[in-house]
Structure formats: structure tokens, C-alpha cells
Amino acid sequence: MNLKALMEKREELQCVMDALVSAADTEERAMTEEETEKFDKAEKEIRAIDETISRADRVRKLEKPEQHAEENTEAAEERAFANYVLGRASELRAGEQNMTMSNNGAIIPTSIANRIIKAVKDRCPILAGATIYNVKGTLKVPVWGKANTTHDIAVGYQTEFTAITADSGKFTSIDLGGYLAGALVLIGRSVENNSAFNVTNFIINQMAEEIAVWIEGQLLTGTGSDAAQGALNTTTTMAAAAATAVTADELISLQAMVKQAYQRNACWTMHPDTFTALRKLKDGNNRYLLQDDITGEFPYRLLGKPVYVSDNMPTMAAGSKAILYGDYSGISVNFRENISVEVLRENYATQHALGVISWFEFDAKVTDNQKLAVLTMKAS
Incomplete structure (x- = not known):
């Protein structure tokens, strides 16, 4: 039995009843025979x-009380949230259905906010592949390296009863703090008259889309020293011979810059225009380098690895970092404040709309340069 579908059907029927009563009330008349029948x-x-x-519910409680109690709570939160957004409930007591009231609206229940977070990851492969932390304050990510150009841990054959010469590398650290970010989506109040409209799914999808596109840009290109720094800031780079073109040999060399141990989950990331240019590249046997892949998540593979296309990547232009290759886990992300979402009912009343605003606090930096490599176009 699909309880979610039943609840959505119930909401649609409730909207129909509300519309019939509202129409009769507005026109100051009794309901017609047809309206009464409906x-x-x-x-x-x-x-x-x-x-x-x-x-x-009675059957399910007898089977697994704790599990179904949690499912019922989520369903109740979703109904309460939808009713609040659609104006069926003018106010909610603080804490009811896990909805916290603010001065201007209600904070979306945790169960719905978590669905937004999941949808963000579904839309943003680099976030799904990144190393994610949830640490308050400043997170120090340890990075191992050589103590200097000659000192590192040395492994070799040894002789019994002969002391091993000690040597060492050193740990440094990369700090991940938190930078405040937000997104705002406006929803017309006319949705109240649309019985087929699933307001919860709309909000989840719209907020997730807005957040995913922005976070993806930050995790790829970043903003600078005062904010998140994206994967293109890796120190593993190579220069292309031309400012607006890439050769097959350069792609092979770029792929080889990522160590074999990190090749398993590696992929290519590039702008759609770059993808179009590479789509025309051929090998010595006149075969296209980019091959169709109908079995995997991505529709194309380049040198055996999936290709991800993003509008957030720079195009092939003089001095730009046009192609990223490697394992996304080489970039670390700290969500110091998880994504929270709030409904604003009064701010946009003059626009016959309500606002859904999201806040989160995060930082991102490359913490393993061995996993990521970038091709930089020749400077003009």
C-alpha cells in the first residue's frame, strides 16, 4: 500500500472541497446541486x-512499532508543512510536528530539510564525491608531506643488529572554516487553487536545484581566498600548448598525472563547449576519443573514464583552467551549519507570493592534490 500516494490524493480532494466552499462564499450564494455532489x-x-x-497504521504498529512511528511522524510533518504553505493553517505551535516558528514563518521540518540535502547531492556529483565533514568551529585537515626536498620516510633492506637511520616527513594542515551562504525561492500563492500541485516536492526540487548549482560552482572554481576554494585550485597542473584547443596527447598526459591508486573513481569535468570540441577529437585510426556509454551514469567516456559536463567550468580560453580530471574525494567540504530552510509568508504578501529561504555555512578546499589534476590553457 502506497500511503504517500494516498496522502497526496487526500490533499487533492481537500483542495477541491476548499475551492467549492470558497467559490460559493465569494459569490454569496448556496452551493449548486453539481457542486454539492462534487x-x-x-x-x-x-x-x-x-x-x-x-x-x-494499526497493522503496521503491530508489526514494527518504532519504525512505523517514525514514518508516521514524517508523514505528519509533511502534511503540516504543506497545510502551512498553502494557507490552510494560519499558525503552528512551536515544536508541533517538529516545526519551529520564527518571527516571520516556520522552519521546515528536519525530515523535509534532509530530503533537500539528499536531492542536492543527487544533482551535484562533485558534492556527492567530496569528503564531507560536519564540524563546528575550524576543522584542521592533516596533510602529510616531506619535511623538505630530501627528508621523507625511507624504506629499504636492512641488516640485523644494525641500527636503522631515522628520517621523517611532516604533517601540515589545511583549515576549513565556514562561510555563510543562502538562497531564496518565491512561490506564487496561486498554488493554493491548484489541487494537483504537490507543494512539498516543488519546494524540495526548486531549493535543491538552486543550492546544487551554486555549491557545484564553489566546489569546482571557488571564489577566492575569502571563501571556498574549488577543485581547480589543485597544485597538480599541466599547461596546454594552445590557448583554445586540446590534443589527445595532452589528455593522456593529464590523466597520467593522477596516481594509479586514485584512478578507480576518477572522472573528467569540463564546460559544454569544451566537451563539444573534444567530441570531435579522433585517434590515429580515425576513431572518436569520446565513446558512447549507455550502461553507466554518464552518457560518454573519455580514455575509459566518465565525462561530467558543467556550466560552472571555465571555457577553453587563454589562461583558463579548462579541464579537471581526478577523484572528487580530493576536495574536502565542511558544513559547519547544515542546510536549514524557512518559509516566509509575510515578506512577499504584496507580490501575492511566499518565500522559501535556505541558509547554510560551509567551506571547501583541496586537501589531496594527488587526486586532482587540471589542464590550463596557454596564456595569450
Whole structure:
């Protein structure tokens, strides 16, 4: 039994009943025979759905009380949230259905906020592949390296009863703090009159899309020393021979710059224009380098690895970092404040809209330069 589908159907029927009553009230008249018939039919279906859900809940509680109690809580949070957004509930008591009231609205329940976070990762492969932390304050990520150009841990054959010469490398650290970021989506209040509109899914998808595109840009290119620094800041780089073109040999060399140990999860990332240019490259046997891949997540493979296309990557231009290759886990991300979302009902009343605003605090830096390599176009 699909309880979620039943609840969505119930919401649609409730919207139909509300619209019928509202129409009669606005025109200061009694409901027509046709409207009454529709109203009674919707009410009958709602009662049938309620009875079905009630029976299902009783059975499910007998099977696994704790699990189904959690599922019921999530369903209750989603219903309460949808009713609040659609104006069916003018206010909510603080803490009811895990919804916290603020001066201007309600903070989205944790269960719905978590769905937004998951959707962000689904839309943003680099975030899904990055090394993610949730640490308050400043996170120090240890990085191992040589003590200097000659000192490192040395392994070799030894002779019994002969002391081993001690040598060492050193640990340095990369600091991950937190920079405040936010996104705002406006939703027209006309959705209240649309019985087929799933407001919860709309908000989740819209917020996730806005956040994912922005975070992807930060994790790829970054903003600078005063904010997150993206994967293109890796120190493993090579220069192209031309300012606006790439050769097959350069791609082979770039791929080889990432050590074999990190090749398993490596992929290519580039701008759509760069992808189009590479799509025309051929090898010595007149075969295209980019091969179709209908079996994997990505539709194309280059030198055996998937290709990810992003508008956030620079195009092939003089001095630009046009192609990224490697394992995304080489960049570390610290979400010092998890994504929180709040509904603003009053701020945009004059626009016949409500706002859904998201806040989060994060930082990102490359913490393993061996996993990521960048091709930089020749300077003009």
C-alpha cells in the first residue's frame, strides 16, 4: 500500500472541497446541486482514505512499532508543512510536528530539510564525491608531506643488529572554516487553487536545484581566498600548448598525472563547449576519443573514464583552467551549519507570493592534490 500516494490524493480532494466552499462564499450564494455532489463525493473519498490509513497504521504498529512511528511522524510533518504553505493553517505551535516558528514563518521540518540535502547531492556529483565533514568551529585537515626536498620516510633492506637511520616527513594542515551562504525561492500563492500541485516536492526540487548549482560552482572554481576554494585550485597542473584547443596527447598526459591508486573513481569535468570540441577529437585510426556509454551514469567516456559536463567550468580560453580530471574525494567540504530552510509568508504578501529561504555555512578546499589534476590553457 502506497500511503504517500494516498496522502497526496487526500490533499487533492481537500483542495477541491476548499475551492467549492470558497467559490460559493465569494459569490454569496448556496452551493449548486453539481457542486454539492462534487463536495459530497470528495468528502466520502477522504473518509475512505482516512479509514484505510487508520487500518494500515494499526497493522503496521503491530508489526514494527518504532519504525512505523517514525514514518508516521514524517508523514505528519509533511502534511503540516504543506497545510502551512498553502494557507490552510494560519499558525503552528512551536515544536508541533517538529516545526519551529520564527518571527516571520516556520522552519521546515528536519525530515523535509534532509530530503533537500539528499536531492542536492543527487544533482551535484562533485558534492556527492567530496569528503564531507560536519564540524563546528575550524576543522584542521592533516596533510602529510616531506619535511623538505630530501627528508621523507625511507624504506629499504636492512641488516640485523644494525641500527636503522631515522628520517621523517611532516604533517601540515589545511583549515576549513565556514562561510555563510543562502538562497531564496518565491512561490506564487496561486498554488493554493491548484489541487494537483504537490507543494512539498516543488519546494524540495526548486531549493535543491538552486543550492546544487551554486555549491557545484564553489566546489569546482571557488571564489577566492575569502571563501571556498574549488577543485581547480589543485597544485597538480599541466599547461596546454594552445590557448583554445586540446590534443589527445595532452589528455593522456593529464590523466597520467593522477596516481594509479586514485584512478578507480576518477572522472573528467569540463564546460559544454569544451566537451563539444573534444567530441570531435579522433585517434590515429580515425576513431572518436569520446565513446558512447549507455550502461553507466554518464552518457560518454573519455580514455575509459566518465565525462561530467558543467556550466560552472571555465571555457577553453587563454589562461583558463579548462579541464579537471581526478577523484572528487580530493576536495574536502565542511558544513559547519547544515542546510536549514524557512518559509516566509509575510515578506512577499504584496507580490501575492511566499518565500522559501535556505541558509547554510560551509567551506571547501583541496586537501589531496594527488587526486586532482587540471589542464590550463596557454596564456595569450
